[in-house]
Amino acid sequence: MMMATEELMDVNSKYVIGDKEIGSGHYGVVRTCTSRATGEEFAIKTIKKSKCQVACRIDWYPFRQVPRLVLLKREIEILRAVDHPTLIRLEDVYEDDVNLHLVTELCTGGELFDRIILKTESQEGHYSERDAANIVIKIIGAIEYCHNEHNICHRDLKPENFLFKTKDDQADLKIIDFGLSRFEDGSEAMTTRVGTPYYIAPEVLSKKYDKACDLWSIGVIMFILLCGYPPFHGANDAEIFKAVQRVDYRFLSPEWDSVSDDAKDLIRKLLVKDPTARLTASQALVHPWFEKVMSGDAAAQTLRDSALRLNHRLRRFAGANALKKIALNVIAEDVGGADEGHLRKVFNSLDLNGDGEITVDELQQVIASEGMVGMQAEVLELLNSMDKKLDYRNFLAATMEKGIFLRRENLRKAFDHFDLQGTGSINKSDLMEALGSEDCARTMLEDIDMDHDGQISFDEFSEMMRRL
Structure with a gap:
């Protein structure tokens, strides 16, 4: 049964796989492995292919199930596309008769979640603003890269999905799980309610959202880093969702007494119910809090x-x-x-x-x-x-x-600028008027007119704008 690769290969020919499990994912176990050629250590997630035919739940209500194979293929596609220091690096993908193997860089420093727990048990009870800023800016930088360079929405940002490269206090942070992520072209809203209750954005609960939902989740993570507990509470998921939809959170004493106004301001601008009024990743990166508190x-x-x-x-x-x-x-x-x-x-x-x-x-x-x-x-x-x-x-x-x-209304405005006759398409004469040259117009038409009908439709124009 072929799934994610073009041929069957024996992963043992390239790597020596350890016996001890070091973790587990949505549907696989993780071990260490060593390159036979270089001696470099990696992590390897092994997934039984038979399990990938089973549907998994990715929504709460109404009950929705999707074959795990669909999510796995999407995760592999995303990991192959990205290259950023705060995103886990996919080294190899191997497939044999029984298993699929994902080889990634090895992270030995544990989850961000575990470090938050250790902080809550310390005398201080939470991260300092400087340490929190160093973590948050790495997360936002990685998400800006995902959003702006690849149109990837993560959809499940939470402390459990971040690993530290080593146990060092200043170790690099890595986003490790793209199982619920997807490419978003901006043409229509996402509608599948996915994520984790404490971190989910209100528009995701309404099942009409875009990649701004990731910035809400980052706001929740920043809140937790600075006080040790989440902003939205409840005895069960339904109560948490109600608190999220009301945006019902407070900066309570004594945990927030010493936290700067700039930090609170950034949180307020991330935990905004209206996603169009929420800071984008690029805007959040230049918030004055970072410059004021970071080393x-x-x-x-x-x-x-x-x-x-x-x-x-x-x-x-x-x-x-x-x-x-x-x-x-x-x-x-x-x-x-x-x-x-x-x-x-x-x-x-x-x-x-x-x-x-x-x-x-x-x-x-x-x-x-x-x-x-x-x-x-x-x-x-x-x-x-x-x-x-x-x-x-x-x-x-x-x-x-x-x-x-890439917002549809902006693409339409630009398209209408060239559609001089208002016919719903851009023809050669329109291009000549815009570009001032028949040769340029001819070249542009050949490049963009994918169905070769002699004119550029709105869909063809939109595809040209999406291309780098």
Whole structure:
């Protein structure tokens, strides 16, 4: 029975598998294994293929069951797609007649859940703000990567799904379980009620939600880190859900007396019932709490991470086709409020002379001052391809999150900008008007017109915008 791989292979030919179980997942046991070639140790989850044909419950009411095979295939697809220091790395997938084996990096530092329990039993009773900030910013950074670069919604963020790489206090944190995760293209809301009661967002209970639900869960985790108990209580799941839907939480004394107003402000902006008013991951990353409480080294790392994200987005914009650049500028005209606020701050910090444009010299100065000299060659090459300067509107078009420009209403606005005759499609003459060249219009049409009918439909336009 073939499932997730293209051929049957013997995992023992590459790895020596230990006998002792070190953990268990939704439907498999985890052991250590050692590469025969390098001697490097990994973790290996072994799943009996017969169990994957059994349906599993992923909802509370109405009762819904999905074959475990569907969830497993999706998890493997996601793990193969991602590459981030706070996400568990999938090394290999092997399949034999009986089992499926997932080989991942080895984490020996235990669950975040266990460290929270140890903190609650200590004299302090909870994490310090600095230590909590170091954990929360890693989680948000990983989720920003999932949301913005891959349109992945995790849907089950909780302390049990984070492992520390080692037992060291400052060990790297890893998100380990993507069993309930899914790709989200923004075209329609997710409707399956999944997650864990204490951490579930109110819109998930209403069964109409998007990836903003992950930010709610992060708000709950941050709350627990800072006081030692969850914000929403109840004697059973139904009571917890009612508290979640009422957003019924308080910063009670004495646990919250010494917690800063900035920390409480970030929690309030994550535990917002309306998901459209909730902070996105990118917005949360630049909340002033992190800069105020994190150590100098950690703050510097945050700046470096922000610069890398900015560089990645600018590079993505520079490599986009001409039609997509125009479309992004059209969408950028209407981006405002919370969506724009954090990007305006970033732009102002890079526009050193305040003239409304970022130049090569300005960006290089900022990068050099933050100890990221190795990026200067990339920045120079990048801005050279963009006329050596960026005004604010182009900066906004280049750096806004995929989740913003892939909203259906934003895609429709951009599409209608090119559909000059209002026919519901973009033809060659429309493209010539937008691009100013018959050759460019012909090339663009060939690239985007997937059904070769001589025009670009809204679905074809949307697919072009989703492509990197």
